[in-house]
Amino acid sequence: xxxxxxxxxxxxxxxxxxxxxxxxxxxxxxxxxxxxxxxxxxxxxxxxxxxxxxxxxxxxxxxxxxxxxxxxxxxxxxxxxxxxxxxxxxxxxxxxxxxxxxxxxxxxxxxxxxxxxxxxxxxxxxxxxxxxxxxxxxxxxxxxxxxxxxxxxxxxxxxxxxxxxxxxxxxxxxxxxxxxxxxxxxxxxxxxxxxxxxxxxxxxxxxxxxxxxxxxxxxxxxxxxxxxxxxxxxxxxxxxx
Numbered sequence: 001x002x003x004x005x006x007x008x009x010x011x012x013x014x015x016x017x018x019x020x021x022x023x024x025x026x027x028x029x030x031x032x033x034x035x036x037x038x039x040x041x042x043x044x045x046x047x048x049x050x051x052x053x054x055x056x057x058x059x060x061x062x063x064x065x066x067x068x069x070x071x072x073x074x075x076x077x078x079x080x081x082x083x084x085x086x087x088x089x090x091x092x093x094x095x096x097x098x099x100x101x102x103x104x105x106x107x108x109x110x111x112x113x114x115x116x117x118x119x120x121x122x123x124x125x126x127x128x129x130x131x132x133x134x135x136x137x138x139x140x141x142x143x144x145x146x147x148x149x150x151x152x153x154x155x156x157x158x159x160x161x162x163x164x165x166x167x168x169x170x171x172x173x174x175x176x177x178x179x180x181x182x183x184x185x186x187x188x189x190x191x192x193x194x195x196x197x198x199x200x201x202x203x204x205x206x207x208x209x210x211x212x213x214x215x216x217x218x219x220x221x222x223x224x225x226x227x228x229x230x231x232x233x234x235x236x237x238x239x240x241x
Contacts, residue, residue, distance in 0.1 A: 048232070049232045049233050049234070050214060050230060050232045050233070051233060052216070052228035052229055052230060052233075052236075054228065055227065055228060055229075055236075055238065056225050056226065056227055056228070056238065057225075057226055057228075058224060058225070058226065059078075059082070059220045059223070059224075059225075059226045060226075061081045061082055061083070062081050063077060063078060063080070063081065063220075063223045064077060064080065064081075065223070070191045070192070073190075073191035075188050075189055075190045075191070076170055076186070076188055077189075078186035078187060078188075078189065078220045078221075078222070078223070079170050079172050079185065079186040079188075079220065082172045082173075082184065082185075082186065082220070083172070083173060083184075084172050084173050085173060086172075086173035086174050086175070087173075087174070087175055087176055088174040088175065088176060088181060088206055088207040088209060089174075089206075089207040090171065090173075090174040090183070090204055090205065090206040090207065091204070091205050092169075092171060092202055092203065092204050092205075093145060093155070093203050093204070093205050094203075095127055095145050095203040096127050096128055096129065098126055098127040098128045099125070099126050099127070099128075100157075100159055100199065100201055101113040101115075101159060101234070101235050102159045102160075102161045102162075102199040102201075102235065103199070107161075107162050107197065109237040109238060109239055109240070110160075110161070110162070110221075110227070110237070110238040110239075110240050111159075111160070111161050111162065111199070111235055111236065111237050111238070112159065112160050112161075112217070112219070112227060112229045112235070112236045112238065113158075113159040113229070113233075113234065113235045113236065114156060114157065114158045114159070114183075114215055114216075114217045114229060114230065114231050115156070115157045115215075115231055116154050116155070116156055116180070116181075116212060116214075116215035116231045117154065117155040117156075117157065118150055118154050118155075118208075118212055119150050120146040120147070120148075120150065123145050123146045123148075123155060124146055126157060127145065127146075129144070129145070129146055145203070148205060150208070151208070152207065152208055153205050153206065153207060153208050154181070154205075154206050154208050154212055154215070155203060155204070155205055155206075156181075156183060156203070156204045156206055156215050156217075157201065157202075157203055158183065158201060158202050158203075158204065158217055158219075159199055159200070159201045160187070160199065160200050160201075160219060160221070160227075161198065161199030161200060162197050162198060162199055163197065163198070164193040164194050164195065164196060164197075164198075165194050165196050165198040165200070166190050166192075166193045166194045167187050167188065167189050167190075167193065167200060168187070168188045168200055168202070169185055169186075169187065169188065169200060169201075169202040169219070170185050170186055170187070170188040171183055171184070171185035171202070171204055172184050172185050172186070174204075174206050174207070176209045176210070177209075177214070177216060178211070179211055179213040179214045180209060180211055180212055180213050180214045180215050180216070180231075181206055181209050181212070181215050181216070182215075182216040182217070182218060183204060183206065183215070183216070183217050183218070184218045185217075185218075185219055185220070186219065186220035186221070187200075187219070187220070187221050187222075214230050214231055214232050215230060215231040216228065216229070216230040216231075217229055217230065
């Protein structure tokens with residue numbers, strides 16, 4: 001079943017860090033889950049969650065309203081005018097779906113999560129890989145994700161939900177930060193969407209910056225809202241109303 005164009009999420013949202021297992025820490029004495037993120041040397045993890053501020057803002061670029069015509073619809077309209085000036089090389093990679101964080105989150109809210117994997121061992125903890133590093137289908141992968149050169153790269157596992165499974169992530173640029181990396185992108189929205197309720201995820205190989213402490217994501221989810229979250233926070237819940 002498909003539905004025609006509609007505004008998926010309307011209005012400006014007030015966002016809060018919530019959900020079972022979601023970390024709440026706002027000082028250096030707090031404790032939290034590093035989600036597999038080290039400092040680049042693999043010998044330490046962040047000890048406190050660092051909430052994004054702001055959690056939600058307006059996209060800092062123009063987003064054109066789309067015509068109600070399937071032949072003229074641009075499914076990348078949320079990213080069309082986003083800067084693509086990336087200072088880190090990055091590439092989405094195919095990977096088997098496995099231990100994702102949003103599978104048990106609250107469907108009443110929007111939910112977001114990102115993890116930065118910095119070693120083959122961390123990859124094997126998240127993904128169910130076959131003996132060849134693939135998805136167990138018997139087909140040899142072009143590049144097994146547990147054989148990526150982690151001295152030069154990291155893997156970001158980015159999740160967002162919930163809504164039509166026909167909506168996917170599209171990534172436009174990756175920037176270095178003082179403590180890691182920030183990935184910028186948007187939801188890629190087709191004119192016709194499946195009428196289901198699911199979470200989306202993507203796996204992105206990013207050139208390894210000097211420091212790998214926190215991976216940030218800035219995801220444009222509709223014409224009025226861009227959501228920010230990072231790998232120190234575990235699952236982030238956002239109230240869309």
